[in-house]
Amino acid sequence: MIRVVLVDDHQLVRCGIRRILDEAAEIEVVAEAEDGESAMAEVRRLRPDVVLLDVHMPGVGGLEATTRLLRIDPELRIIALTVHVDEPYPSRLLGAGALGYLTKGCDEAEIIRAIHSVMHGRRYISDEIARQMALSGLDGHAANPFERLSRREVQVMLMVTEGRRLQEISDRLCLSPKTVSTYRYRLYDKLGVSNDVELTRLAIRHGLLDQAP
Incomplete structure (x- = not known):
């Protein structure tokens, strides 16, 4: 059996995914977690094969959680499951060690394919995200200024x-x-903003936040 931990701060989302996986052969959901800290505790306790991880969570977000989970278990296979398809999210998560990246709009069969794929050591990136990454690379422009940020700067920004x-x-x-203050003002300088409100508006404009405050 492929042992899976689900990590998402929305219980309804976890229930929906669990229902899908409970009906799949050779896959067992061994635990659920609502944030990165809980996910780390479950991985230490259960040593699962795969973690399905929401990118945008309160507390330790998906990027930092990926890094810390792989420190606990370098053999862990992490699949990011998110509404965010634009850069820098996919590249950052994959660069941090995630093996898969799916959108929450994917169908049931794709989630199962992704789990089996990462279990064989292969990356799995949904078609929509792969297309966005390819277009970003082809454009070669600074359309998304957040791509210039370091991993730590992205964490602070979020x-x-x-x-x-x-x-x-x-x-x-x-x-x-x-x-932290140094990072914040470095963000302002790199992104050409002067305060947190402008920073938030820029993040919304580039699809890094779900809605305006």
């Missing part, structure tokens, strides 16, 4: 645009408040 306070970001990322 938490800032979620409205997280300085101390919370510091605690979550194990950085000093001064270092």
Whole structure:
């Protein structure tokens, strides 16, 4: 059996995916988690084969969770399951070690194909996301300024645009408040914005946030 942990902050989404996987042969959902911290605890406890991971979660987001989960178990196969199809999300997650990247609009058969594919050590990227990545590479332009950010800068940016306070970001990322402030102003400089509101609007414009505050 392929042992799977589901990670998503929406219980309804987890229930829907679990229903799909419960009907699939050779796949067993061994646990569910609502955030990155809970996912790490379940991976330490159960040592599953595959983690289906939502990219945009409260607390430790999908990018940081991927990095930390693979530190716990380098053999773990992670599939990102998300509404975000635009860069830099796919490249960042795959660069962090995820083997799969699916949209939440994929059908039941594709989720199962992806799980079997990563179990054989092969990457699985949905057609829609692969097309977006290819177009981004072909364009070769700075249409998405977030592609220039480092992994840590992306983490800080996501938490800032979620409205997280300085101390919370510091605690979550194990950085000093001064270092977080340095990252924040570096983001402003790289992205050509002057405050958090402009940063959030830019993230919305490029599809990195679901809705305006």
